[in-house]
Amino acid sequence: xxxxxxxxxxxxxxxxxxxxxxxxxxxxxxxxxxxxxxxxxxxxxxxxxxxxxxxxxxxxxxxxxxxxxxxxxxxxxxxxxxxxxxxxxxxxxxxxxxxxxxxxxxxxxxxxxxxxxxxxxxxxxxxxxxxxxxxxxxxxxxxxxxxxxxxxxxxxxxxxxxxxxxxxxxxxxxxxxxxxxxxxxxxxxxxxxxxxxxxxxxxxxxxxxxxxxxxxxxxxxxxxxxxxxxxxxxxxxxxxxxxxxxxxxxxxxxxxxxxxxxxxxxxxxxxxxxxxxxxxxxxxxxxxxxxxxxxx
Amino acid sequence: xxxxxxxxxxxxxxxxxxxxxxxxxxxxxxxxxxxxxxxxxxxxxxxxxxxxxxxxxxxxxxxxxxxxxxxxxxxxxxxxxxxxxxxxxxxxxxxxxxxxxxxxxxxxxxxxxxxxxxxxxxxxxxxxxxxxxxxxxxxxxxxxxxxxxxxxxxxxxxxxxxxxxxxxxxxxxxxxxxxxxxxxxxxxxxxxxxxxxxxxxxxxxxxxxxxxxxxxxxxxxxxxxxxxxxxxxxxxxxxxxxxxxxxxxxxxxxxxxxxxxxxxxxxxxxxxxxxxxxxxxxxxxxxxxxxxxxxxxxxxxxxxxxxxxxxxxxxxxxxxxxxxxxxxxxxxxxxxxxxxxxxxxxxxxxxxxxxxxxxxx
Numbered sequence: 001x002x003x004x005x006x007x008x009x010x011x012x013x014x015x016x017x018x019x020x021x022x023x024x025x026x027x028x029x030x031x032x033x034x035x036x037x038x039x040x041x042x043x044x045x046x047x048x049x050x051x052x053x054x055x056x057x058x059x060x061x062x063x064x065x066x067x068x069x070x071x072x073x074x075x076x077x078x079x080x081x082x083x084x085x086x087x088x089x090x091x092x093x094x095x096x097x098x099x100x101x102x103x104x105x106x107x108x109x110x111x112x113x114x115x116x117x118x119x120x121x122x123x124x125x126x127x128x129x130x131x132x133x134x135x136x137x138x139x140x141x142x143x144x145x146x147x148x149x150x151x152x153x154x155x156x157x158x159x160x161x162x163x164x165x166x167x168x169x170x171x172x173x174x175x176x177x178x179x180x181x182x183x184x185x186x187x188x189x190x191x192x193x194x195x196x197x198x199x200x201x202x203x204x205x206x207x208x209x210x211x212x213x214x215x216x217x218x219x220x221x222x223x224x225x226x227x228x229x230x231x232x233x234x235x236x237x238x239x240x241x242x243x244x245x246x247x248x249x250x251x252x253x254x255x256x257x258x259x260x261x262x263x264x265x266x267x268x269x270x271x272x273x274x275x276x277x278x279x280x281x282x283x284x285x286x287x288x289x290x291x292x293x294x295x296x
Numbered sequence: 297x298x299x300x301x302x303x304x305x306x307x308x309x310x311x312x313x314x315x316x317x318x319x320x321x322x323x324x325x326x327x328x329x330x331x332x333x334x335x336x337x338x339x340x341x342x343x344x345x346x347x348x349x350x351x352x353x354x355x356x357x358x359x360x361x362x363x364x365x366x367x368x369x370x371x372x373x374x375x376x377x378x379x380x381x382x383x384x385x386x387x388x389x390x391x392x393x394x395x396x397x398x399x400x401x402x403x404x405x406x407x408x409x410x411x412x413x414x415x416x417x418x419x420x421x422x423x424x425x426x427x428x429x430x431x432x433x434x435x436x437x438x439x440x441x442x443x444x445x446x447x448x449x450x451x452x453x454x455x456x457x458x459x460x461x462x463x464x465x466x467x468x469x470x471x472x473x474x475x476x477x478x479x480x481x482x483x484x485x486x487x488x489x490x491x492x493x494x495x496x497x498x499x500x501x502x503x504x505x506x507x508x509x510x511x512x513x514x515x516x517x518x519x520x521x522x523x524x525x526x527x528x529x530x531x532x533x534x535x536x537x538x539x540x541x542x543x544x545x546x547x548x549x550x551x552x553x554x555x556x557x558x559x560x561x562x563x564x565x566x567x568x569x570x571x572x573x574x575x576x577x578x579x580x581x582x583x584x585x586x587x588x589x590x591x592x593x594x595x596x597x598x599x600x601x602x603x604x605x606x607x608x609x610x611x612x613x614x615x616x617x618x619x620x621x622x623x624x625x626x627x628x629x630x631x632x633x634x635x636x637x638x639x640x641x642x643x644x645x646x647x648x649x650x651x652x653x654x655x656x657x
Contacts, residue, residue: 036361037360037383244511252651255651257358258355259354260644
């Protein structure tokens, strides 16, 4: 009984905070746009009973999903978001890993301070940090003034309102999510393994690739997911720092919801986004599990 | 001890309840009031005023249609108000609580009745036109002294837009205003709901897209005032606020507002009470306070927008009531046009076109 209760808690959590909201969004995505409050016609209410439910499924049209496939805006936005998220994740990993490695290799008494420095920016509002970047990157901003003063450039660079600004802001914002899990993995790493590798004839660089990286693998994977998943749906960064040409699915969703007031189509966009995110993750985990079983 | 705790809880609940009743939550456009008025309201009525701002009708509309916004007074523009009334988002005003409604100006009330029949749900706060904010010396430096600063061709003609691009052009991120302006420029009915007509707005807006630095509905005030940009499509009073900020900063920037010769969109911002307002009583107190002649005059003198309050006119400063950019004369009034809300399917066409214009996709 106690075991059942223990298992029930996480399942209840999933049910209440993931499955129920998902079903609500799914239901809206299958309804029709209407001038009402809220602005869609529920084709089926929870209280209507089985008869109504059957009727609902009988004349179910996937018109909102069909609509998404007809306009190439949505596909382009999905692809563009994927690209921005992948590139930002790779850059974040390239920047984050050396930092995590450095902290894990630093003297034990420094580590809490260094970790604190990583977390410290979180104490400032995310919006304020994005606005600070706008101040740094704008035409009259700190970066341009500094580079002009150094004489490196003759004309101010246009960085704000381009995709470059979006990458900078995403990497900056999500960097701690990459550093912390990698640090956690490296921190647990047993130094004697490295010594053993060197004793057995590995150079330090070989030992790094053959021992450190494989053992940090779970931390790297966790960090990449923690960066990739929020980055793909990011809406604040592209709308504040991106240009009019920055196409991301979060912005498209915003437009559907606010400008078109089309909650059904907005919900359909969200459902597809979720599927795009969840299916590769499930496949990945399956594969991992298989590998582990094969090894075990 | 237990009873003690109970009484403490009861007192806390009571405090919470009274605090709730004493609050009036107002959701208005940014840069749209003299903040001294907010303090005056609190001092006069003893109500606590919570004042939040937005810069797009779309954001407000989504809150209204979702319901439960928690606001007591909101300020949608005419066409948005009309749609939200149909959707059942507002409650009818109780005129017996609004004695100052006698101050309203019938000329404006007649026009707003097109959106809100009998003005049963809303009162006019301010109105204005959508036109061009121009940094005239800089524009003339680039285009020559005969630059068409009073015409949409200043930016809708790609040759002009291209030359002005380096200096900077901002455009309102408001498809419901920009597409009618483009149609009007083409000589079509600006209020056309025909998707074929609307598609033709593309002919005007797509060629100038590369020359638009930003589509935004509030940043242009500072950008114009600082001299960062040369031209902004903006709302009359906002541009005049930019003019004054530049004059105050004494930075050598000169900003002017022109309602274009081809005709300008006339819009009305209406105060209304959401159907689920937590404190409709307080909302009426706020509306009545705003309709006071002196208060409305103070607001207009501060934000440089015309209001729908006849009694406030003798109290307006000369640079407000006497400025044809704010209170157009009858001939200019006649050349303005108004729009009506798009039906949902047409709205989708409009938004899609706007996305194409903004992002090129």
